[in-house]
Amino acid sequence: MSGETHDTHGAVHRHEAPTSFIRKYIFSLDxxxxxxxxxxxxxxxxxVGMTMSVLMxxxxxxxxxxxxxxxTLFPGGAPGGMMTPEFYLSLVTMHGTIMVxxxxxTAPQGGFGNYFLPIxxxxxxxxxxxxxxxxxxxxxxxxxxxxxxxxxxxxxxxxGPIGGxxxxxxxxxxxxxxxxxxxxxxxxxxxIAIFCVGSLLGALNFITTLLNMRAxxxxxxxxxxxxxxxxxxxxxxLLSFPVLLGGGILLLLxxxxxxxxxxxxxxxxxxxxxxxxxxxxxxxxxxxxxxQHLFWFFGHPEVYIxxxxxxxATSHILSTFARKPVFGYRAMVFAIxxxxxxxxxxxGHHMFISGMSPYSAMTFSILTLSIGVPSAVKTFNxxxxxxxxxxxxxxxxxxxxxxxxxxxxxxxxxxVLGQSSLDxxxxxxxxxxxxxxxxxxxxxxxxxxxxxxxxxxxxFGRMMSERLGRIHxxxxxxxVxxxxxxxxxxxxxxxxxxxxxxxxxxxxxxxxxxxxxVSIAAIATxxxxxxxxxxxxxxxxxxxxxxxxxxxxxxxxxxxTSPPPHDNFAGVIPxxxxxxxxxxxxxxxxxxxxxxEPEPGTVPATEGTGNGHNGHRH
Amino acid sequence: MATTVTGTKPLIKTGFGGGxxxxxxxxxxxxxxxxxxxxxxxxxxxRYRIGMWVAMASILMMFTALTSAYIVRSGSSNxxxxxxMPRVMWLSTALIILSSLTLETARRKLKGQFVSxxxxxxxxxxxxxxxxxxxxxxxxxxxxxxxxxxxxxPHSSFFYLLTATHGVHLVAGLIALLFMSLRRRVSGTDExxxxxxxxxxxxxxxxxxxxxxxxxxxxxxxxxxxx
Numbered sequence: 001m002s003g004e005t006h007d008t009h010g011a012v013h014r015h016e017a018p019t020s021f022i023r024k025y026i027f028s029l030d031x032x033x034x035x036x037x038x039x040x041x042x043x044x045x046x047x048v049g050m051t052m053s054v055l056m057x058x059x060x061x062x063x064x065x066x067x068x069x070x071x072t073l074f075p076g077g078a079p080g081g082m083m084t085p086e087f088y089l090s091l092v093t094m095h096g097t098i099m100v101x102x103x104x105x106t107a108p109q110g111g112f113g114n115y116f117l118p119i120x121x122x123x124x125x126x127x128x129x130x131x132x133x134x135x136x137x138x139x140x141x142x143x144x145x146x147x148x149x150x151x152x153x154x155x156x157x158x159x160g161p162i163g164g165x166x167x168x169x170x171x172x173x174x175x176x177x178x179x180x181x182x183x184x185x186x187x188x189x190x191x192i193a194i195f196c197v198g199s200l201l202g203a204l205n206f207i208t209t210l211l212n213m214r215a216x217x218x219x220x221x222x223x224x225x226x227x228x229x230x231x232x233x234x235x236x237x238l239l240s241f242p243v244l245l246g247g248g249i250l251l252l253l254x255x256x257x258x259x260x261x262x263x264x265x266x267x268x269x270x271x272x273x274x275x276x277x278x279x280x281x282x283x284x285x286x287x288x289x290x291x292q293h294l295f296w297f298f299g300h301p302e303v304y305i306x307x308x309x310x311x312x313a314t315s316h317i318l319s320t321f322a323r324k325p326v327f328g329y330r331a332m333v334f335a336i337x338x339x340x341x342x343x344x345x346x347x348g349h350h351m352f353i354s355g356m357s358p359y360s361a362m363t364f365s366i367l368t369l370s371i372g373v374p375s376a377v378k379t380f381n382x383x384x385x386x387x388x389x390x391x392x393x394x395x396x397x398x399x400x401x402x403x404x405x406x407x408x409x410x411x412x413x414x415x416v417l418g419q420s421s422l423d424x425x426x427x428x429x430x431x432x433x434x435x436x437x438x439x440x441x442x443x444x445x446x447x448x449x450x451x452x453x454x455x456x457x458x459x460f461g462r463m464m465s466e467r468l469g470r471i472h473x474x475x476x477x478x479x480v481x482x483x484x485x486x487x488x489x490x491x492x493x494x495x496x497x498x499x500x501x502x503x504x505x506x507x508x509x510x511x512x513x514x515x516x517x518v519s520i521a522a523i524a525t526x527x528x529x530x531x532x533x534x535x536x537x538x539x540x541x542x543x544x545x546x547x548x549x550x551x552x553x554x555x556x557x558x559x560x561t562s563p564p565p566h567d568n569f570a571g572v573i574p575x576x577x578x579x580x581x582x583x584x585x586x587x588x589x590x591x592x593x594x595x596x597e598p599e600p601g602t603v604p605a606t607e608g609t610g611n612g613h614n615g616h617r618h
Numbered sequence: 619m620a621t622t623v624t625g626t627k628p629l630i631k632t633g634f635g636g637g638x639x640x641x642x643x644x645x646x647x648x649x650x651x652x653x654x655x656x657x658x659x660x661x662x663x664x665r666y667r668i669g670m671w672v673a674m675a676s677i678l679m680m681f682t683a684l685t686s687a688y689i690v691r692s693g694s695s696n697x698x699x700x701x702x703m704p705r706v707m708w709l710s711t712a713l714i715i716l717s718s719l720t721l722e723t724a725r726r727k728l729k730g731q732f733v734s735x736x737x738x739x740x741x742x743x744x745x746x747x748x749x750x751x752x753x754x755x756x757x758x759x760x761x762x763x764x765x766x767x768x769x770x771x772p773h774s775s776f777f778y779l780l781t782a783t784h785g786v787h788l789v790a791g792l793i794a795l796l797f798m799s800l801r802r803r804v805s806g807t808d809e810x811x812x813x814x815x816x817x818x819x820x821x822x823x824x825x826x827x828x829x830x831x832x833x834x835x836x837x838x839x840x841x842x843x844x845x
Contacts, residue, residue, distance in 0.1 A: 127665040200676050208669040212661055238672060242680035250687060253779065258769030261691060285695025285772065290687055297683070 015124065017566035027137075029129035030566060034136050035115030036459065039452075041136075041143060042107035043533070045098050048147075050526050052095040052159075059083045061512075061519035063501040076156030086179045088500035090158035093180075094150060096165030097188065100302065101195050102143050104444050108309030109237070110139065110202055112451050113230040115459065117206060119557040120224050122215025122574045124567045127208040131201050138198035145191035153184025161185040164498060166299065169262035169291040173254040176280055177269050189252050196245040199237050206234035215556070217576035221333070222595065224555045224580040225326060228333050229312025232340040233305050239344070240301035247294030260286035289354050296347035303440045304343045307407075308336060310447020311378060314403045317450050318382055320553045321397035322389030323591050325581040328381045335374035335381075342371045352420045353427045361420035368418035375411055379404065390584075394551075395469030399450035402477050403443055409481075410439025413488065428498070431491025434484045442480045449476075449532070456536075457550045461562040462543030468535040472528060479525030486514045552592050555580050559596055659810050663817035670821035674828050677787060681832065684780060685839065691772050692844065699771045703841040704757040710750050711837055717746035718830040721795075725823040728816060736819070740799035743826070747792050754781055773840075780836050788829055791822075798822060 018024050028034060058067065066081035077087030118126055126132045150159045158180035163171045167188065175182040210231045214223075250261040258281045265284035267274040275282030319326040326332060348356060348364030382404050391397065413435040417423050426432060449472075456464045495508055502508045502515070549558040556576070560569050574596045582593040692698050724739030758781070761774070768778045798818065 128669060204669060204672050204676065207672045208665050211668050212665040238676045239679050242676050243683040246680045246683035246687070249779070249783075250684075253768065253775065257775075259775040260697075260769075260772065261687065261775065265695075265697075281769070285691075285697040287690060287694045290690050290694070293690075294683055294687065 014565070014571035015567035027133060029125070029133055031114050031118050031126045031129070031132055032459075032564065032568075034132050035111050035113070037136050038106050038110035038114060038139070039112070041140060042103045042111060043536075045102035045106070045143060049095050049099040049103060050529070052091045052098075054523060054526055055083070056088060056091050056095065057519035057522045059088055060501060061516040063503050074159070077158060083500070084157050085500035086155070086157050086162055087159065089162035089164075089498065090153065090160045090180050090184070092498050093162060093164050093188075094146070094160040097160075097192075098146060099441065100165055100306070101192065102139075102146070104306035104440070105195075105199065105237075105302070106139060107448050108313075108444060108451075109206075109230060109233050109305065110136065110199075112226075112313065112448070112455065113206060113233070113309060114202075116455065116557055117227055117230050118209060118213070119560070119564060119568050120227050120555050121210060121213065121218050122556050122569070122576060123209060123213035124569070124573070126205045127212055128205050132205050135198045135201035135205065138194060138201065142191045142194035142198060145187055145194060149184050149187035149191060152187065153180040154182035155179030155184065158184065161188050166295055167251070167291075168295075169251065169254070169288040170264065170267060170286075172291075173251055173262045173286075173288075174267070174269055174280070175255055176272065186252070186255065189248050189255075193245055193248045193252075196241040196248070199241050200245075203234040203238040203241070206230060207238065210234075215574050215576055218556075218595075219576075221330070222576055222579050224312075225315040225329070225332055225336070226309070226312035228336050229308045229315075232336050233308045236301040236305050236308070236340050236343065240298040240305070243294055244298035247291060247298070250294075251291065254286070260284055262286045262288050262291045264288060289351070292351050292354055293347070296350045297344075299350060300347040301340075301343045303436070304339060306440050306444045307447070308340065310403055310444045310451075311336065311407075313447050313451040313454070314382065314400045315378075315385070316555075317396050317400040317454050318385045318404075319581045319583065320454075320551055321392045321394055321400070322386050323392070323583045324385055324389040325579075325583055326381065327384030327387070328377075329579070329581065331377055332381055335377040338374035339371060339378075342367060342374070346371065346418075349418055349420075349423070352423045358420070365418055365420050369415060371418075372411075372415060375407075379408055379411075394453070395464070395466055395473060396450045396454035396551075398470065398473045398477075399446050399453060402473065403446040403450060405477075406438055406443040406446055406480070410435060410437075410443055410484075414439065425494075426491060428496055429491035430487040430495045430497060433497050434487035434491060437487075438480070438484045442484070446476075449473075452536075454551070455557075456539065457546030458557055458562050458564070460540050460543075461546055462539050462541075463546050463550060464539040464543060465535050468531050472531045472535065475528040476525055479521050479528065482521035483518050483525065486518050490514060552590070554582055554592050554594055556595055559594055659813045662810065663813035666814070666817040666821040667824070670824050674825070677828070677832075680783070681780075681836075684776075684783070688776050688780075688839065691776070695772075697771060698773055701761070701766065701773050701777055701841075704760045706753055706757050706760065707837065707841070710753040710757065711834065713746050713750040713753060714830050714833050717743045717750065718827050720746060721823050721826045725819050728819050737799050740795060744792060744795045744799065747788060747795065747826075751785060751788060751792070754785060757781075777840055780840065784829070784833055784836055787832075791825055791829055794822060795826075 017030065018028075024030075025033060028037075055070070058065075064082065067078065067083075068081045070078040070083065071081035074087065077084060077090070114126070114132065118124070146160075149161070153160050156179075161167070161172065161180045161184045162178050163181065163185070167185075171177050171181065172185055172189075175185070210223075210227060250259075253259045254261050254263055260283040263274075263283040263286040265274065265282075265286075267283065269280065272280050274280055315326055315332060346364055346368045348360060349368045352361050352364075386401075413431065417426055417432060417435055453464055453469055456462075490511055493508070493511060495502065495511060502512075546562050548561055550562075551558070556574055557564070559574060576595045577598045578593060578595050580595060582588075582595075584591045585593055720739050721743040724736050724743060727733075727736035727739055758778070761777075766774050768775050
């Protein structure tokens with residue numbers, strides 16, 4: 001049969017990239033281009049979010065100072081250069097929203113996941129390329145709408161709604177409840193709804209691709225841990241975003257159609273009683289707590305959506321640069337799944353002060369603390385991976401180790417906040433702010449920094465500057481600890497979150513030097529990120545050329561050229577013979593063995609069936 | 619030994635397209651590639667079925683969320699006034715069940731390679747689905763005629779919301795149905811095209827049954843649960 005010739009000669013059938021600029025770079029169907037588009041979106045969004053955090057820090061630490069530039073930029077929000085409290089609150093809201101959705105969800109999953117999941121499992125592309133393109137552009141529209149909320153919030157004095165990223169009802173459900181709660185809130189909800197749709201399309205694609213398109217021999221247990229993390233993340237997104245979408249629709253109806261899903265009766269807002277004015281129709285019987293349940297049922301899995309890809313990348317990078325197999329691969333896989341699964345049953349720990357029954361609080365508490373078990377499994381396995389390794393301290397490795405450090409430092413306070421008795425006094429203080437910024441914000445970002453430095457050579461064919469990378473790492477690493485460790489203290493003293501300034505509170509006056517210190521650390525940390533951006537752009541053109549496998553790693557992305565061709569493997573689907581982390585195998589000529597290298601002396605059996613778990617029956 | 623094996627989709631086309639005889643899963647001497655080709659066709663087509671199951675899980679989650687909101691809201695206050703069911707909803711229900719049956723028939727026709735019969739049954743399903751939508755709209759008109767709007771009371775809010783959300787998914791299904799029944803020209807020789815066509819028809823049918831069962835569930839929830 002004609003098949004034999006193909007078998008022995010390895011005949012290839014290449015798919016070439018489209019040549020027109022628009023089809024190649026804008027409305028591209030190539031998962032690699034889409035991944036880069038997602039990363040660029042996140043890189044832009046993070047600038048907006050970071051700028052907002054700097055503005056907030058300035059207001060907190062130097063209250064009453066005139067910032068002429070602020071007055072010029074936001075004449076309504078900072079008349080004469082002094083920020084109004086409403087403006088501050090809208091900064092809080094938009095900082096949180098943009099960071100959580102458009103940075104922490106897009107870069108780790110949409111960006112790196114899109115680029116590397118198909119390559120790492122040996123596929124030519126995603127299962128549904130058109131859907132993939134749509135998912136990015138839908139997300140992009142969501143970003144445009146959230147930016148629109150900044151400029152058209154319906155109030156001169158804010159840059160969006162003022163209710164925080166959680167959008168608690170009834171504040172969020174009533175257009176007359178404050179500046180920015182009118183059109184700003186509408187746009188906010190619409191943006192999030194659009195984002196949900198984009199993420200769902202992405203998740204659908206990830207799951208199908210992983211189940212259906214693995215290369216011959218790539219059994220589930222031969223997948224790199226990154227793929228497991230992206231897969232679990234996709235499952236979480238698939239099951240949690242629809243809940244937020246449903247909640248968002250209810251909220252929008254409450255605001256625009258006069259329903260009362262979340263609005264209780266007899267509300268008295270801005271001097272107007274519900275039902276006595278035409279723009280404040282009668283409402284009865286809605287449940288604001290219902291919004292909290294729907295929101296946090298999404299919101300808690302969301303924090304794992306942000307951090308799981310970072311965990312995957314960290315495991316991958318630690319193993320590569322410790323030149324050792326991942327310690328306890330199987331345990332790592334189960335830990336990822338356990339974290340994802342438990343993540344669906346702990347949303348109540350965000351609502352301990354909502355007046356829930358102490359018995360439910362205890363249930364949520366126990367479930368929450370049990371997440372400590374798989375988290376500890378992961379941490380110990382990371383340490384076990386490092387133990388006795390011949391560690392190469394490259395920039396990606398530094399960031400991966402930094403991830404472990406931040407994950408532990410931020411996670412340990414989760415054990416405090418997870419107990420309802422301790423959460424009651426701590427809730428809505430800087431302790432909470434410190435906790436989630438360390439563990440979900442900064443740790444995830446460190447995972448992504450590690451991923452960027454690690455995969456940049458593959459994506460652009462050039463190495464990033466190690467020297468700049470090291471400076472970037474050390475300043476950022478020290479900087480984030482300087483920002484967030486003092487915040488724990490502030491929280492324990494009782495400094496509340498989401499206050500524009502603390503000049504009125506005498507008991508907080510002694511903390512003021514700490515507040516200033518945090519702000520200086522934050523500004524320094526933000527400034528050093530310029531180095532990162534510079535390094536990205538500079539290395540793209542001037543970086544040292546990278547070969548196909550500059551890190552001497554083992555997984556499938558390293559068998560192809562840097563950057564990979566349009567169809568990833570130049571028309572040849574690789575066959576996988578081994579696990580993902582075969583480093584320092586005794587007796588092997590090199591200290592790493594690629595996944596495509598056959599066992600010596602064995603004849604590859606009928607491929608795909610060697611492991612039996614190919615996800616689809618033959 | 620070649621460490622990299624060919625067997626991408628296009629290779630299969632060159633190898634087995636053009637009317638070469640279909641081979642069994644075990645093949646013969648060169649069975650490795652035969653096995654590869656057959657399994658690759660299957661797995662390539664399977665993505666539609668997998669994708670549909672995944673999509674259904676997601677849609678189901680949304681309706682689960684809305685259901686939990688429905689249950690909480692119905693118990694949270696005494697302003698809940700159950701609607702009288704518009705009689706025409708029985709017709710809706712009958713229409714969608716019928717459309718599910720015709721689409722299932724269409725799917726089986728395709729399996730038996732009766733392409734034109736398949737297309738006729740698809741169009742019949744489309745017509746029934748469209749009639750379902752009209753019947754739903756008629757129910758809305760009836761309620762509006764009685765002065766019952768989205769904001770009238772929580773039950774009417776949920777009624778309009780749930781029927782509309784179901785309707786939006788149904789419209790998506792109708793568009794897909796129309797697209798598939800008008801566009802596809804199944805060539806009898808290309809194994810991959812046949813497998814993909816069958817998988818797409820399977821996925822479509824699966825989705826339609828899902829919408830059918832979802833409607834019956836919503837119908838029961840709205841009018842027979844606690845009312």
